[in-house]
Amino acid sequence: MDNSYLLGIFTVMGIATFITRALPFVALAKVKNHSVLDQFGRLLPPMIMVVLVCFGLVSLEVESIDRGGLSALSFVVVILLHAYFRNPLLSILVGTGVYVIGIQGFGL
Amino acid sequence: MSQPIASDFLEALRDSAPVMFGYIPLGMAFGVLFQSLGYHWLFAPLAGVVIYAGSAQFMAVGLLAAGVSYTEAFVATLVLNSRHIFYGLSVLSRYPKHGLSRWYLIFGLTDETYSLITAKPPESSGTTRYFVYLTGLNQSYWVLGCALGASLQSFFAFDSAGFEFALVALFLVLLIEQVRSMSERWLLAVALCASGLAYVLVPNQFLLVAIGLCLATLMVRVRGGGVHG
Numbered sequence: 001m002d003n004s005y006l007l008g009i010f011t012v013m014g015i016a017t018f019i020t021r022a023l024p025f026v027a028l029a030k031v032k033n034h035s036v037l038d039q040f041g042r043l044l045p046p047m048i049m050v051v052l053v054c055f056g057l058v059s060l061e062v063e064s065i066d067r068g069g070l071s072a073l074s075f076v077v078v079i080l081l082h083a084y085f086r087n088p089l090l091s092i093l094v095g096t097g098v099y100v101i102g103i104q105g106f107g108l
Numbered sequence: 109m110s111q112p113i114a115s116d117f118l119e120a121l122r123d124s125a126p127v128m129f130g131y132i133p134l135g136m137a138f139g140v141l142f143q144s145l146g147y148h149w150l151f152a153p154l155a156g157v158v159i160y161a162g163s164a165q166f167m168a169v170g171l172l173a174a175g176v177s178y179t180e181a182f183v184a185t186l187v188l189n190s191r192h193i194f195y196g197l198s199v200l201s202r203y204p205k206h207g208l209s210r211w212y213l214i215f216g217l218t219d220e221t222y223s224l225i226t227a228k229p230p231e232s233s234g235t236t237r238y239f240v241y242l243t244g245l246n247q248s249y250w251v252l253g254c255a256l257g258a259s260l261q262s263f264f265a266f267d268s269a270g271f272e273f274a275l276v277a278l279f280l281v282l283l284i285e286q287v288r289s290m291s292e293r294w295l296l297a298v299a300l301c302a303s304g305l306a307y308v309l310v311p312n313q314f315l316l317v318a319i320g321l322c323l324a325t326l327m328v329r330v331r332g333g334g335v336h337g
Contacts, residue, residue, distance in 0.1 A: 005175075006147055012178045013168055014158040016185035017192075021217045024196030025203070025210075034201065039330050041198040045226035046290050047322040048194070049283040050299035052219060055315055056276030058307060071273075078277045082284050092126045092277040100270035 066108040074099040113237065120241035126278045127220045128249045133271035134162060135253020140261045141169050142254070152258030156251035160216060164188055165254075191315045194323055195222045204236045216243035220275065223282045229289060298325050 031037060057075075062068045078095035085091070102108045135156060142152040142165075155165050164185050171181050195217055202225065204210045213236075221243050287296065302321035303314075310317045 003147070003151075006151060006172060008178055009168060009172055009176075009181050010151075010155055010158050012182045013164055013185045014160075016182045017159055017161045017164055017189050018215055020186060020189040020192040021196065022211075022214050023193050025200065025214055028197070028200060036330055037197070037200055040326065041201055041226075043290075043292060043295055043326055043329075044194070044198045044323065045222075046283065046286040047295050047299035047302075047326065048198075048319055049223060049279055049286055050296050051303050051315065051318040051322065052223070052279040053276065053283055054300070054303035054307070054318070056279055058311075058314065060272065060276065074273055074277070075280065078280050079284065082281050088278075088281045088285075089122075089125050091281050092129065092274060095277040095280075096129065096271065096274040099273035103270040104267060 064108070067103075070099060070102040070108045074102070116235060116238045117241050120238055120245055123224055124242055124245040124249070126274065126281070127224065127246050129271070130220065130274040130278055131246065131249040132253040132256070134275070135250045135255075136257030138162070138165050138169075139254045139257020139259070141166065141257075143258050143261045145169060145172055149255075149258035149261075153251045153255035156247070156254040160247055160250065161185075161189055161218065162250075191319050192217065194319050197323075198222075198226055203239070209236050209240050213239055213243055216247050218246065220278065221246050223279060227282045227285050292329075295322075295326070295329070298322065 028037070057071065060067075060071050062071060074095050077098050078091050081094055082088070082091040138155075139149070139152045142155070143149060155168060159165055159168065167184065167188060168181075171184065176184075196214070199217070199222065203213050224242060224246075225239060287293065290296070299318075299322050302325070303318045305321065306314050306318035
């Protein structure tokens with residue numbers, strides 16, 4: 001195994017990842033109009049969260065109707081638990097638990 | 109400043125716990141996959157230390173197997189992670205302006221860390237120390253997952269099927285939190301349409317296109333609509 005090739009690939013991928021994360025900080029460092037940036041800071045995150053939820057849902061491998069139903073059930077469980085108890089850990093653990101049990105326990 | 113160090117740490121530990129349930133199984137999945145290449149298992153957690161990007165690391169396994177050039181790996185990573193460019197926009201004003209902590213926070217700005225940081229209301233926005241703990245904890249869960257998956261892969265078969273739902277649930281919970289305090293909810297419908305459109309038109313660039321569409325709408329709104337709420 002060529003360890004130096006592996007380390008080289010890790011290094012360039014690490015640098016590329018850092019560049020994508022650092023770009024706005026470097027590019028916008030001189031921007032004076034803070035009201036525009038503040039509005040982006042306030043309005044963009046919930047929109048991105050909608051996109052990430054959709055991304056998560058389409059990444060789940062829904063290869064059957066049962067699996068689709070299980071995803072929907074777990075999704076609703078998270079929403080209901082969070083609406084009532086507002087405890088992130090509880091909502092996430094129980095929702096994921098329902099999903100894992102459905103797949104591993106019932107073979108959905 | 110206002111809080112003692114221990115309470116910053118405990119707060120970060122509590123807030124990051126959901127990420128732990130997502131990162132450890134996902135990191136383990138990467139570790140197991142990485143072992144198929146035949147390198148020493150310690151390189152798997154090393155990937156979590158120097159790259160620290162889930163999708164990029166999974167791609168790295170394919171790139172290493174294919175033996176691509178450094179240039180190809182560089183460009184492919186830039187394209188894959190380009191959505192991160194939009195994340196900085198929202199945390200720019202919360203992050204420290206100078207110092208090592210600034211650069212570490214930028215380095216560790218994953219989807220999940222971004223979600224947790226932006227879920228904090230700006231007025232109660234944590235101290236730099238809290239952000240550093242949060243980012244560091246998330247990365248350590250990830251590195252731990254990579255190490256466990258790669259080192260234990262040959263010893264026991266851990267069935268992590270279904271754990272991928274933890275990250276969906278995390279995003280969903282954070283979305284509910286952010287919706288509660290959002291003044292312009294029509295933008296959520298825009299984001300939903302953007303996701304649908306991106307999924308139908310360019311499913312393999314889903315995140316980039318969907319977030320790009322959101323940003324484009326927001327630019328029109330911010331420039332044209334003046335300041336509300």
